[in-house]
Amino acid sequence: MSTPANFPGEPDSSPEIAREFGLSSDEWARVLSTLARQPSYAELGVISVMWSEHCSYKSSRVHLGRLPTTGPQVVQGPGENAGAVDIGDGFCAVFKMESHNHPSYIEPYQGAATGVGGILRDVFTMGARPVASLNSLRFGRPDHPKTAHLLKGVVAGIGGYGNCIGVPTVGGEVQFDPSYDGNILVNAFTVGIAKTDDLFFGVAEGVGNPIIYVGAKTGRDGIHGATMASAEFGEETDSKLPTVQVGDPFMEKLLLEACLEIFATDCLSGVQDMGAAGLTSSSVEMADRAGNGIELDLDAIPRRTKALSPYEMLLSESQERMLMVSKEGREQEVFDICAKWDLDASIVGRVTDTGRFVCKATPGYDPFDGTGAPDPVVVVDLPVDLLTNAAPKYDRPQKSRADAASIVTMTGDAPDDLGEELLTLIGCPNIGSRAWIWRQYDHIVRDGTVIRPGEGDAAVVRVFCQDESGTREKYLAVASDCNGRHVELDPFGGAAMAVAECTRNIVCVGGKPLGLTDCLNFGNPEVPEQMWRFAQAIDGLAAACSALDAPVVSGNVSLYNETDGNAILPTPTVAVVGQLEKPEHRLGLGFTCEGDVIAHLGRPSRGVLGASEWLVQHTGRVTGAPVGIDLDAEAALQRAVLEIARAMLLHSAHDISDGGFAVCLAEACIAHGYGARVALPAAEDAPAHALLFSEEPSRIVVSLPASNVDAVREICARHEVPFREIGNVTGDSLAIEGVCEVPVEALAERHAKALDDIVS
Amino acid sequence: MKVAVVQFPGSNADWDALHTVRDVVGADAWYAFHKSTSLGDADAVVIPGGFSYGDYLRAGAIAGFSPIVASIREFAGRGGPVLGICNGFQILTEMGLLPGALTRNAHLRFECRDIHLRVENDGPFTDMGRGTLLKLPIAHADGRYHTTDEGLAELERHGQVAFRYCTPDGDAPNGSDANPNGSVNDIAGVYNRSKNVLGMMPHPERASEAILGNDHGLSLFQSLRRHLGLQ
Numbered sequence: 003m004s005t006p007a008n009f010p011g012e013p014d015s016s017p018e019i020a021r022e023f024g025l026s027s028d029e030w031a032r033v034l035s036t037l038a039r040q041p042s043y044a045e046l047g048v049i050s051v052m053w054s055e056h057c058s059y060k061s062s063r064v065h066l067g068r069l070p071t072t073g074p075q076v077v078q079g080p081g082e083n084a085g086a087v088d089i090g091d092g093f094c095a096v097f098k099m100e101s102h103n104h105p106s107y108i109e110p111y112q113g114a115a116t117g118v119g120g121i122l123r124d125v126f127t128m129g130a131r132p133v134a135s136l137n138s139l140r141f142g143r144p145d146h147p148k149t150a151h152l153l154k155g156v157v158a159g160i161g162g163y164g165n166c167i168g169v170p171t172v173g174g175e176v177q178f179d180p181s182y183d184g185n186i187l188v189n190a191f192t193v194g195i196a197k198t199d200d201l202f203f204g205v206a207e208g209v210g211n212p213i214i215y216v217g218a219k220t221g222r223d224g225i226h227g228a229t230m231a232s233a234e235f236g237e238e239t240d241s242k243l244p245t246v247q248v249g250d251p252f253m254e255k256l257l258l259e260a261c262l263e264i265f266a267t268d269c270l271s272g273v274q275d276m277g278a279a280g281l282t283s284s285s286v287e288m289a290d291r292a293g294n295g296i297e298l299d300l301d302a303i304p305r306r307t308k309a310l311s312p313y314e315m316l317l318s319e320s321q322e323r324m325l326m327v328s329k330e331g332r333e334q335e336v337f338d339i340c341a342k343w344d345l346d347a348s349i350v351g352r353v354t355d356t357g358r359f360v361c362k363a364t365p366g367y368d369p370f371d372g373t374g375a376p377d378p379v380v381v382v383d384l385p386v387d388l389l390t391n392a393a394p395k396y397d398r399p400q401k402s403r404a405d406a407a408s409i410v411t412m413t414g415d416a417p418d419d420l421g422e423e424l425l426t427l428i429g430c431p432n433i434g435s436r437a438w439i440w441r442q443y444d445h446i447v448r449d450g451t452v453i454r455p456g457e458g459d460a461a462v463v464r465v466f467c468q469d470e471s472g473t474r475e476k477y478l479a480v481a482s483d484c485n486g487r488h489v490e491l492d493p494f495g496g497a498a499m500a501v502a503e504c505t506r507n508i509v510c511v512g513g514k515p516l517g518l519t520d521c522l523n524f525g526n527p528e529v530p531e532q533m534w535r536f537a538q539a540i541d542g543l544a545a546a547c548s549a550l551d552a553p554v555v556s557g558n559v560s561l562y563n564e565t566d567g568n569a570i571l572p573t574p575t576v577a578v579v580g581q582l583e584k585p586e587h588r589l590g591l592g593f594t595c596e597g598d599v600i601a602h603l604g605r606p607s608r609g610v611l612g613a614s615e616w617l618v619q620h621t622g623r624v625t626g627a628p629v630g631i632d633l634d635a636e637a638a639l640q641r642a643v644l645e646i647a648r649a650m651l652l653h654s655a656h657d658i659s660d661g662g663f664a665v666c667l668a669e670a671c672i673a674h675g676y677g678a679r680v681a682l683p684a685a686e687d688a689p690a691h692a693l694l695f696s697e698e699p700s701r702i703v704v705s706l707p708a709s710n711v712d713a714v715r716e717i718c719a720r721h722e723v724p725f726r727e728i729g730n731v732t733g734d735s736l737a738i739e740g741v742c743e744v745p746v747e748a749l750a751e752r753h754a755k756a757l758d759d760i761v762s
Numbered sequence: 763m764k765v766a767v768v769q770f771p772g773s774n775a776d777w778d779a780l781h782t783v784r785d786v787v788g789a790d791a792w793y794a795f796h797k798s799t800s801l802g803d804a805d806a807v808v809i810p811g812g813f814s815y816g817d818y819l820r821a822g823a824i825a826g827f828s829p830i831v832a833s834i835r836e837f838a839g840r841g842g843p844v845l846g847i848c849n850g851f852q853i854l855t856e857m858g859l860l861p862g863a864l865t866r867n868a869h870l871r872f873e874c875r876d877i878h879l880r881v882e883n884d885g886p887f888t889d890m891g892r893g894t895l896l897k898l899p900i901a902h903a904d905g906r907y908h909t910t911d912e913g914l915a916e917l918e919r920h921g922q923v924a925f926r927y928c929t930p931d932g933d934a935p936n937g938s939d940a941n942p943n944g945s946v947n948d949i950a951g952v953y954n955r956s957k958n959v960l961g962m963m964p965h966p967e968r969a970s971e972a973i974l975g976n977d978h979g980l981s982l983f984q985s986l987r988r989h990l991g992l993q
Contacts, residue, residue: 158871158872161872162872165813165872165874165901165903166772166774166813166816166817167774168774168775168812168813250816251813251816252771252772252813252815252816252817252818253816255771255772255774255813255816256771256772342797343771344771440874441871441873441874441875442871442872442873442874443872443874444872444874444901445874446874446899446901446965446968446974447774447775447778447811447901447968448777448778449777449778449781449782449967449968449971449974451974452973452974452975454975464973466781473785585973
């Protein structure tokens with residue numbers, strides 16, 4: 003077969019262009035041998051973007067299969083636009099998390115904004131109305147010259163998009179570490195609600211069915227964005243600005259409302275948003291899932307600029323665009339609803355039975371200004387399979403870190419004034435108040451935010467599930483977590499800790515975890531030490547998800563987070579969706595009642611300081627012995643706390659994480675301005691500072707009326723969870739017996755100002 | 763009570779308003795789409811928050827040209843009670859139904875948090891008594907109320923200031939962030955001269971249920987009920 007036509011001005015494909023598009027020489031050879039001909043320029047663009055790490059998961063696919071993805075509650079596992087879990091009465095929660103790291107570093111406002119736009123589309127494409135968003139952010143060291151600019155831009159971008167579209171941003175997390183100086187992380191999560199029977203899928207079903215393009219017109223923005231996201235950064239990164247897309251949340255709001263209205267008419271057989279690799283990946287993936295082919299008429303693509311070539315149209319990542327496959331003869335219903343919402347819609351192709359991705363266009367014809375007349379020729383003709391299942395898949399070499407055996411077990415020198423140490427920690431950017439961030443997000447729109455940011459270990463949102471029988475109110479808990487420092491010291495244990503902390507946060511607000519989505523941010527997979535971290539982390543996630551009954555239902559991989567050879571901390575971010583049986587079960591993190599008993603649940607600290615914020619501050623390094631995690635003990639703790647929350651025996655629950663025991667207590671005091679007097683629990687003899695600031699997992703601090711102590715103790719005993727009464731809510735200072743006493747007012751003041759030095 | 767909640771393209775607190783007046787207050791409530799020219803037989807109209815037309819040009823500017831606007835003018839002109847919340851307030855000023863304008867917050871950021879208000883004058887939505895203190899959430903980037911010196915004197919003289927921002931104890935902000943956006947005279951909400959049209963930046967419809975941690979907003983809708991002679 004002869005090579006489809008190049009467009010005027012396009013060079014013939016060549017090994018040099020293939021390399022420029024990100025293909026290796028082996029991959030170029032594979033293209034030639036599979037096609038048995040030279041690809042056209044546009045075809046080479048299509049192949050390179052579909053074979054990019056971002057779209058093909060070529061380095062990660064062999065490992066992702068080890069993650070547990072099933073369970074009775076799972077409605078939709080990985081492979082679709084988003085995953086879904088059952089929340090009862092025929093409804094499901096649809097959710098996913100996705101990275102937008104590379105664009106956000108180049109242009110923080112638009113990079114972050116379009117990250118939010120993309121994840122929202124992934125969720126409403128499934129037929130779900132988005133009800134809450136989270137974001138997980140990583141920046142370089144607080145005093146890095148770019149950090150302030152990036153933090154302000156990213157937060158404004160997330161707010162600018164999410165606030166406008168009217169989905170509450172209810173929480174998230176942020177960490178500052180020098181490893182992110184040249185590669186920030188922006189991971190965006192959205193959950194939506196759908197009727198399980200009415201979920202929509204990205205399938206191009208029904209040979210002959212029309213393919214309808216809906217939404218914003220196509221421009222040149224974001225061409226090869228997916229390829230950019232699959233390479234390291236170097237000095238020339240700043241010149242990649244044109245690969246960043248620009249978002250329009252107003253357009254997305256119209257698209258959201260129109261889509262949900264169109265879905266309700268049942269006139270579609272499939273739908274997919276145009277995300278990374280735009281028109282190409284959306285049509286190819288839809289054809290692949292249905293085992294069909296697709297033929298596109300590129301002359302019909304709505305456009306906003308002159309002289310777009312097939313290559314540009316196929317690779318553009320212009321935002322706020324959807325591809326729909328309507329049922330035969332029902333196109334007009336789609337057009338009518340789009341007209342109501344002032345959206346463009348046009349038929350741009352048909353589903354075929356050829357198993358091929360075919361595109362036609364007219365050289366010299368430009369519908370934008372009417373130049374020429376349509377007389378299309380074939381410009382792309384590729385087997386769909388070549389772009390999907392037959393894409394490269396690598397089991398890349400791994401090597402455990404050279405210095406793994408020689409990690410210095412530093413514990414830091416014991417400080418004199420532990421009260422001053424606590425004040426420093428509670429006021430540092432990694433631990434103090436995030437109010438400057440979440441106040442810029444509308445976290446209450448849709449009248450459902452029952453636990454707001456900062457009030458609990460997870461956010462709780464009321465969702466309205468409407469069907470023929472009326473409206474039911476249900477309560478979802480959402481949280482995201484990961485501490486890359488613990489993953490760096492111990493990739494298996496650290497990744498397991500991320501899952502454990504996230505599900506622990508859900509039970510601390512009274513919810514039962516239902517499912518998990520992940521966003522796996524790592525360095526260059528071609529570096530064996532990085533690949534080893536990735537593989538270990540997958541095993542850690544898998545072990546924890548199994549132990550804690552949180553199947554993975556969706557996710558995303560972001561590799562090549564390196565600049566000039568410096569990789570980020572391995573950061574397998576996870577987000578968990580849980581459900582409360584009743585709103586009365588909800589718990590905040592702060593003490594609420596003078597005289598309450600304070601208790602410590604779980605095995606007390608052994609004083610292991612590895613990877614803790616305190617040790618990093620005192621040594622300047624991520625170091626120390628890994629803290630480890632006992633997943634059986636963690637699961638027992640979470641079962642016990644959920645049972646106690648449901649019995650409504652507690653006034654508050656807060657898990658011990660970043661900053662350790664002392665910070666946990668301080669946060670519980672600051673929340674509503676109560677003091678506390680407690681003993682410092684210890685499992686082994688260790689220095690006070692190590693017991694105060696260790697970040698060992700599987701520990702929760704609760705407050706409760708004295709009259710409930712026996713009942714809580716009994717439940718803990720039944721689950722074999724250590725229960726220890728450690729003190730009382732009292733006075734106006736946090737007093738840790740024999741260690742320190744700090745006024746709550748002083749803690750609160752430092753806590754509130756934690757980000758001031760960066761943002762003011 | 764029958765309430766029309768106007769839906770512009772980009773309205774996003776339309777659900778908040780509908781849910782509150784229908785499911786919490788117990789009114790018969792419906793959406794009035796901006797391309798329609800009818801408000802139905804509404805007793806009252808709510809223009810909800812959001813980003814109508816993406817805030818393009820200026821917040822609220824383009825919404826003033828939608829087909830439904832003539833009906834809103836007519837309804838307000840015959841004394842019908844109209845409540846504009848957040849973007850709804852911005853739209854009412856752009857329509858000229860309320861005096862003044864809303865500009866970018868003094869600190870230039872979008873801000874979402876609870877603030878405190880003092881009821882300044884009676885009206886259909888504010889019969890709870892002058893001096894009553896309310897806690898309500900805000901969520902806006904363009905909430906800084908401005909008007910001319912003469913306009914301000916008029917507002918004050920005719921008792922059109924419905925709410926002022928204040929400290930939790932009811933004291934004047936005196937330049938503190940108790941006034942969250944830099945509004946002149948700490949103004950958080952204003953009536954028109956005939957007091958049937960109210961615009962306010964804070965969101966009463968997001969604080970009308972105990973489950974949300976605050977039901978102070980309910981008092982405005984109860985006031986409206988009484989104004990309409992309903993119990």
